Amino acid sequence: MAFDGEKRLPKACIVGAGPSGFTTAKRLKDYGIPYDCFEVSDDIGGNWYFNNPNGMSSCYESLHIDTSKWRLAFEDYPIPSHYPDFPHHAQLLEYFHNYVDHFGLRETITFNTGVEHAERRDDGLWSVRLSNGETRVYDVLIVCNGHHWDPRIPTEYPGEFNGYQVHSHNYRDPFEPFDFRDKNVMVVGGGNSAMDISSELSQKPIAKNLYISLRRGIWVMPKYMNGQPADKAVLPRWIPTSIGRKLARKAVKKAIGNMEDYGLPKPDHEPLDGHPSVSGEFLTRVGCGDIKIKGAIERLDGDGVIYKDGSREQLDAIVWATGYNISFPFFTDPALTPDKDNRFDLFKRMVRPGFDNLFFMGLAQPLPTLVNFAEQQSKLVGAYLAGEYALPPADQIDDIIQADNEFHTGHFYNSPRHTIQVDFHAYCADLKKELKRGAARADKHGNVIPVEARAEATV
Numbered sequence: 001m002a003f004d005g006e007k008r009l010p011k012a013c014i015v016g017a018g019p020s021g022f023t024t025a026k027r028l029k030d031y032g033i034p035y036d037c038f039e040v041s042d043d044i045g046g047n048w049y050f051n052n053p054n055g056m057s058s059c060y061e062s063l064h065i066d067t068s069k070w071r072l073a074f075e076d077y078p079i080p081s082h083y084p085d086f087p088h089h090a091q092l093l094e095y096f097h098n099y100v101d102h103f104g105l106r107e108t109i110t111f112n113t114g115v116e117h118a119e120r121r122d123d124g125l126w127s128v129r130l131s132n133g134e135t136r137v138y139d140v141l142i143v144c145n146g147h148h149w150d151p152r153i154p155t156e157y158p159g160e161f162n163g164y165q166v167h168s169h170n171y172r173d174p175f176e177p178f179d180f181r182d183k184n185v186m187v188v189g190g191g192n193s194a195m196d197i198s199s200e201l202s203q204k205p206i207a208k209n210l211y212i213s214l215r216r217g218i219w220v221m222p223k224y225m226n227g228q229p230a231d232k233a234v235l236p237r238w239i240p241t242s243i244g245r246k247l248a249r250k251a252v253k254k255a256i257g258n259m260e261d262y263g264l265p266k267p268d269h270e271p272l273d274g275h276p277s278v279s280g281e282f283l284t285r286v287g288c289g290d291i292k293i294k295g296a297i298e299r300l301d302g303d304g305v306i307y308k309d310g311s312r313e314q315l316d317a318i319v320w321a322t323g324y325n326i327s328f329p330f331f332t333d334p335a336l337t338p339d340k341d342n343r344f345d346l347f348k349r350m351v352r353p354g355f356d357n358l359f360f361m362g363l364a365q366p367l368p369t370l371v372n373f374a375e376q377q378s379k380l381v382g383a384y385l386a387g388e389y390a391l392p393p394a395d396q397i398d399d400i401i402q403a404d405n406e407f408h409t410g411h412f413y414n415s416p417r418h419t420i421q422v423d424f425h426a427y428c429a430d431l432k433k434e435l436k437r438g439a440a441r442a443d444k445h446g447n448v449i450p451v452e453a454r455a456e457a458t459v
Contacts, residue, residue, distance in 0.1 A: 010139030018046020020362030020374035021144035027378035040114030056149035068229035189321030217267035
């Protein structure tokens with residue numbers, strides 16, 4: 001990077017100190033871009049801070065990340081070699097703390113302080129009201145508040161259930177605050193949390209009966225293939241994504257066979273045409289009879305549930321592993337609110353058209369990992385704020401967004417879960433090209449700073 005110390009750089013406000021927030025802060029610090037980072041909790045880590053007092057962590061006691069350490073490490077800070085292939089959440093949090101301390105970021109984060117409201121003023125600056133009652137003004141706003149904290153609980157089912165209910169976001173262990181031992185339990189959903197929690201609760205002597213309700217067939221991917229973490233297998237970049245996807249589908253089918261052979265519903269889509277559920281244990285638990293497969297729910301029925309096939313099961317507890325809403329509680333502008341289906345179009349999953357001093361970091365569901373996704377995105381943000389990158393012309397951005405959406409999500413079945421899906425490797429390769437194009441645009445216009453530094457001179 002070529003930082004010109006004579007240029008006055010804009011001041012940024014970073015919302016959140018999870019991995020997306022602190023890796024963005026590290027990039028801005030490298031560029032000499034002034035910033036304040038606010039974290040509502042008492043420490044860093046976000047979703048990976050177990051029992052986070054801010055209530056926004058979905059970590060449960062037994063959680064191990066489904067991405068291998070080979071794929072989640074930051075570029076400039078290797079993960080410890082002694083960590084297992086799939087670290088426990090405590091190890092991942094330890095890695096985050098070491099990263100933050102190594103790069104001297106902790107002293108730049110204001111803890112126990114949340115952003116309650118953020119609004120772009122008529123002059124383009126951002127007015128930010130903090131939880132301590134203070135209001136500050138910034139040239140740039142960078143949103144890193146995550147998208148795994150606002151649980152989505154279905155409301156479409158008629159009837160009522162009078163037993164214990166919990167969303168997977170608030171599940172912590174099999175014993176507290178609800179004792180699942182010797183209970184009839186149903187887990188609803190087919191994602192990673194549903195796989196993990198149903199596998200855990202189905203073990204003897206925990207649940208008496210463990211049912212999982214699947215609205216549709218799913219593909220359950222193994223953590224290991226051919227003796228290696230499955231996500232270590234990356235095809236050469238010269239192979240087109242569509243061909244690579246076909247090869248991967250073939251390898252997956254060969255490795256795990258047909259889902260219906262395990263007693264699961266037959267998927268109505270190919271592997272990798274939906275966000276994969278990864279588990280090294282779920283299919284074994286199904287095969288052992290510990291997990292019993294049920295179809296979609298018809299209605300809730302007092303002390304049980306009636307399914308669409310007409311069957312009924314008596315239940316003591318339901319765990320809703322039904323995903324999350326994408327939400328930004330500090331925004332009131334309708335243009336900054338995702339629609340009811342979680343659709344929220346962004347240029348390169350970062351920039352909302354019409355808001356050239358606002359960035360969303362880590363607002364994606366990348367395969368194989370989200371942990372270091374914002375690290376890649378921050379390359380564009382840092383270069384842009386330093387005048388080394390320029391955005392495309394405004395009249396081209398919508399077309400680029402639509403083309404990217406089709407590339408990354410066009411092969412997925414329609415679901416709120418898939419609106420922010422991206423292929424990590426394809427995204428990074430495209431981002432590298434976009435940075436070169438943007439650098440050429442910036443150079444053509446004299447590398448002017450696109451966001452003027454005005455906030456610190458504003459009362």
